[in-house]
Amino acid sequence: MHMADALISPTVGGMLWAVSGGLIAFCARKVKRTLRDNLVPMMGVLGAFIFAAQMINFSIPGTGSSGHLSGGLILTILLGPYAAFLVIASVLTVQAFFFADGGLLALGCNIFNLGFFPAFIAYPLIYRVIAKDQHGTPRAWVAAMVAAVVGLQLGAFSVVLETKASGISELPFGTFVLMMLPIHLAIGVVEGLATAAVVSFVARARPEALRTAPSAGASVSLRPVVIGLAITAVVMGGLVSWFASTHPDGLEWSISKVTGKEELSGSEAGVHKNLADLQKKTAFLPDYGFKATEAESAPAEHAAPEPEPWPAVNAGTSISGIVGGLMTLALVCLVGFALKARSIQRAHGND
Amino acid sequence: MSHHIVEVRDLFFAYPDGTEALNGVSFRIEHGGAVALVGANGAGKSTLLLHLNGYLPTTRGEVRIGDTPLTRETAAMARRAVGMVFQDPDDQLFMPTVAEDVAFGPLNAGLPPDQVACRVASALERVGMAHVRERPPYRLSAGEKRAVAIATVLAMSPDILVMDEPSSNLDPRARRRLIELLRSFEHTKIIAAHDLELVVEVCARVIVLDGGRVVVDGPTRDILNDEALMLAHGLERPHILRHSHPH
Amino acid sequence: MGIADWIEIGRMDELGRMDTPAHRLDARAKAIVTLVFIGVVMSFPLHEISALTPFLLYPVALISLGRIPARYILKKILVAAPFALVIGIFNPLMDRQPVATIGSFVVTGGWVSFVSIMFRFVLTVGAALALVACTGMYRLGAGLEQLGVPRVFVMQLLFLYRYLFVVADEGVKMMRGVELRSDGTRALRLRVYGSLIGHLLLRSMDRAERVYRAMVARGFDGEIRVLRRSWFRWSDWGFVCGCLAFFLAARMWNLANGLGLLLTGIAP
Numbered sequence: 001m002h003m004a005d006a007l008i009s010p011t012v013g014g015m016l017w018a019v020s021g022g023l024i025a026f027c028a029r030k031v032k033r034t035l036r037d038n039l040v041p042m043m044g045v046l047g048a049f050i051f052a053a054q055m056i057n058f059s060i061p062g063t064g065s066s067g068h069l070s071g072g073l074i075l076t077i078l079l080g081p082y083a084a085f086l087v088i089a090s091v092l093t094v095q096a097f098f099f100a101d102g103g104l105l106a107l108g109c110n111i112f113n114l115g116f117f118p119a120f121i122a123y124p125l126i127y128r129v130i131a132k133d134q135h136g137t138p139r140a141w142v143a144a145m146v147a148a149v150v151g152l153q154l155g156a157f158s159v160v161l162e163t164k165a166s167g168i169s170e171l172p173f174g175t176f177v178l179m180m181l182p183i184h185l186a187i188g189v190v191e192g193l194a195t196a197a198v199v200s201f202v203a204r205a206r207p208e209a210l211r212t213a214p215s216a217g218a219s220v221s222l223r224p225v226v227i228g229l230a231i232t233a234v235v236m237g238g239l240v241s242w243f244a245s246t247h248p249d250g251l252e253w254s255i256s257k258v259t260g261k262e263e264l265s266g267s268e269a270g271v272h273k274n275l276a277d278l279q280k281k282t283a284f285l286p287d288y289g290f291k292a293t294e295a296e297s298a299p300a301e302h303a304a305p306e307p308e309p310w311p312a313v314n315a316g317t318s319i320s321g322i323v324g325g326l327m328t329l330a331l332v333c334l335v336g337f338a339l340k341a342r343s344i345q346r347a348h349g350n351d
Numbered sequence: 352m353s354h355h356i357v358e359v360r361d362l363f364f365a366y367p368d369g370t371e372a373l374n375g376v377s378f379r380i381e382h383g384g385a386v387a388l389v390g391a392n393g394a395g396k397s398t399l400l401l402h403l404n405g406y407l408p409t410t411r412g413e414v415r416i417g418d419t420p421l422t423r424e425t426a427a428m429a430r431r432a433v434g435m436v437f438q439d440p441d442d443q444l445f446m447p448t449v450a451e452d453v454a455f456g457p458l459n460a461g462l463p464p465d466q467v468a469c470r471v472a473s474a475l476e477r478v479g480m481a482h483v484r485e486r487p488p489y490r491l492s493a494g495e496k497r498a499v500a501i502a503t504v505l506a507m508s509p510d511i512l513v514m515d516e517p518s519s520n521l522d523p524r525a526r527r528r529l530i531e532l533l534r535s536f537e538h539t540k541i542i543a544a545h546d547l548e549l550v551v552e553v554c555a556r557v558i559v560l561d562g563g564r565v566v567v568d569g570p571t572r573d574i575l576n577d578e579a580l581m582l583a584h585g586l587e588r589p590h591i592l593r594h595s596h597p598h
Numbered sequence: 599m600g601i602a603d604w605i606e607i608g609r610m611d612e613l614g615r616m617d618t619p620a621h622r623l624d625a626r627a628k629a630i631v632t633l634v635f636i637g638v639v640m641s642f643p644l645h646e647i648s649a650l651t652p653f654l655l656y657p658v659a660l661i662s663l664g665r666i667p668a669r670y671i672l673k674k675i676l677v678a679a680p681f682a683l684v685i686g687i688f689n690p691l692m693d694r695q696p697v698a699t700i701g702s703f704v705v706t707g708g709w710v711s712f713v714s715i716m717f718r719f720v721l722t723v724g725a726a727l728a729l730v731a732c733t734g735m736y737r738l739g740a741g742l743e744q745l746g747v748p749r750v751f752v753m754q755l756l757f758l759y760r761y762l763f764v765v766a767d768e769g770v771k772m773m774r775g776v777e778l779r780s781d782g783t784r785a786l787r788l789r790v791y792g793s794l795i796g797h798l799l800l801r802s803m804d805r806a807e808r809v810y811r812a813m814v815a816r817g818f819d820g821e822i823r824v825l826r827r828s829w830f831r832w833s834d835w836g837f838v839c840g841c842l843a844f845f846l847a848a849r850m851w852n853l854a855n856g857l858g859l860l861l862t863g864i865a866p
Contacts, residue, residue, distance in 0.1 A: 002681065003681075004678070004681055004682045004719055004722075004723070005636055005640060005718070005719070005722035005723070005726075006640075006682050006686070006715050006716070006718040006719035006722055006723075007682060007685055007686070007715065008640065009640060009641075010636075010637045010640045010641050013637075013640070014637075024747075024748060024751050025748050028748035028749075028750040028751050029748075031750055032750055032820075037818070037819070037820035038806070038807070038810040040750075040753060040754075040757070040810075040813075040820075040822070041757065041806045041807075041809035041810045041813065042803065042806040042807075042810070043754050043757070044753070044754055044756075044757020044758050044760065044761055044806070044809075045757070045761050045765065045802045045803070045805055045806040045809065046799075046802060046803070046806070047754065047757070047758035047761075048757075048758050048760075048761040048762045048764065048765040048766070048802070049765050049798060049799055049802040051758070051762055051765070051766070052762075052765045052766045052768070052769040052798065053769070053795050053798065053799075055766070055769065056769060056773060056786075056791070056794070056795065057786070058786045058787065058788050058790075058791035059786065059787060059788075061788060069795065086750065086751055086754050087754065087758075089751070090751065090754045090755050090758050091758070093755060094735075094755065094758060094759065094762075096726070097610075097726070097729075097730045097735070097738070098606065098607050098610050098730065099606065099674070099677075099678070100674050100675065100677070100678040100723045100726060100727055101678065103636070103722050103723065103726060104632065104633065104636055104722070104726045104729075105633075105636045105637065105640060105722065163685065167644070168644060168711075168715060169685050169686065169688060169689065169715070170688055170689040170691075170692035170693050170708065170711065171685055171688040171689075171692070172688075172692065175688070193788060194788075194791070194792075194795075196792075197788050197789070197791055197792030197795075197796075198791075198792050198795045198796050198799060200792060201792045201793050201795075201796030201797075202796050202799060202800065205796060205797075205800060206800055209800065209803060
């Protein structure tokens, strides 16, 4: 799932770098402010541990193949979201530098795809909620699997979005999704199994090790809600857009059924128009063409002059729209956290 | 020099899981000289050492470094006076290069850069490791790592050197060099060791621990020569004394 | 997998610590130039090939100046290629619009963009590897910190790197112990796996605790202080300006095309 530079446009890469860089700075400040300054060596050594653990395989029961731990979820269980994100980012950085596993431009994307979802969504919203600190029980096994699957699905979907928004690969959105998501479903199950196996061992051998993660406390209360909304928005936007661009007929058909109108020349344009409008608002994205699988192309709201004589298809605006929307939401989230953290800090200062 | 004094009075300590590691340890070490802490595994040596620089808080009893009681507030001062070298050099050499590892202590003490550079140079010189200053620590041999680990502590100019199993994993030549080095130090030395031969060569006084208590505290040759005593506390009489002639 | 990868990092580490003109360039200069390089290369339109060729000069020059074995870099590029190949191969499948003919083979737009993708892959991965091989993790980390990367993150990178070999060693020893007692299958059963990785994890945590102990013993109070500071020299400025000018020129004008026109004698 490590993306290569050759498939990312500088814009998409730059944007995700801004997001990841912001997250790194944010987490770095959070880690510095915790009272546990033994986190510094702990994070480093656990990063090395994850590296080592990724090299050791186990045989997946029922199949003939083997899998290994990627570590995002277990790091979050051990260290909490902020420190875990930094560790994941550092592991990916070393992998990019030394194994060319993922490019430097794409590193921002990879850090986001593989770090944000396990640390800030899969763990707080799924694992903790289901497992409720009862590590090692069957409940925790289920929690780990669900959390890992969801985290990886979201990450895989992001890979698709980022690749399509870059406009370099001609892989159709639908095909790409159908390739990535099922594979990463399987990978997620494997990750969940591995995570749960290790966690249950540690829960038996040294339970206090699992209690070292800093408790979330009041400062996390808003974040899950905001993040949940953001992700929902992205997923809905992606699904709607995919549906619209690959099944314009299907969309017309369902609209006619709902509204009772036979003549639907307006509605298809309506869907595209709305998406194009969204893109106008986040207009710092350049127009990258997106070749639709169907030959037809809806009228483009604004066709940027392209040096190549290919027909410009404006279904690309929908992808730009999603990415633009995601980016805006992410920035809003970051600003939101920063402000919240600031206000909490001020509140403590007033005590 | 009062700041060379290490005094421990009625020190008790139990770990969170209930293990009673120290059951009333008392001793006093004055300026200069080398004292060895010997005892079987689990006798409490490491726990005692970790009290001497305040890493483990004193819960019952008292530890005094240079006449100042060791508390959370005085711990920083204690760490400058007491330099501690641990058993595994890999745990102590965590910076990118040898020079940066040796500089870590003085930098934390707030010294200005030129003084830090000075301390680094002289500490490395002292242990004979000036030639590896730009090397990353994992490119050193066990003996070199051990010497550099000592240098990282020397750079803080401590009055008291505490060492935990300094000769472990060293080949004979490196071990011999270590013994020479230790004998040349003028600091007060407290050395926890299983290597009783080294103890005889380096330390004039020995404290035997067993079950978290001080069993005996006195001149090295007298105590280590007492075969019955040694065997009773999980130790044995070192060869160097078996074959030496009593003076 | 396993031992081979550690040898990999070890080799890279060795290369990074050499002393050549390329290594002596300031890490920040190389990092910035490499990032600009990647950005410029990826900013080309989808079907460009010839205009990209002059860019090969940068990684090749760095690798040569740095005395890095070219075969080593090529091998790493090959190993990393599959992901890009799998995605890129869809371009010829999807884009069937013919562009040119070579003999009897019809070159479609899809093939052109595919070649462009793979060439960009070679360029970007080559440049990234050249950067690391000519700088080394430590100088790179120090450079990144000076460029503004949060110190906590840089320390994390350096600590990870420092203990990579140590933990890997422990992992290898544990695996050896398992292999000697099993029937030789490399992949473990889940329960054994959980126990082995769990042990490795606990040992790692213990080691982290001991490192912390050593840090505290030398006065660590949570604040990370650094000694190393590097300054740009004339050669560094020259390197940065020269490279950026070259990238700009090669981006604005198709230098390869110009060379071709020159050689075929057709006046521009």
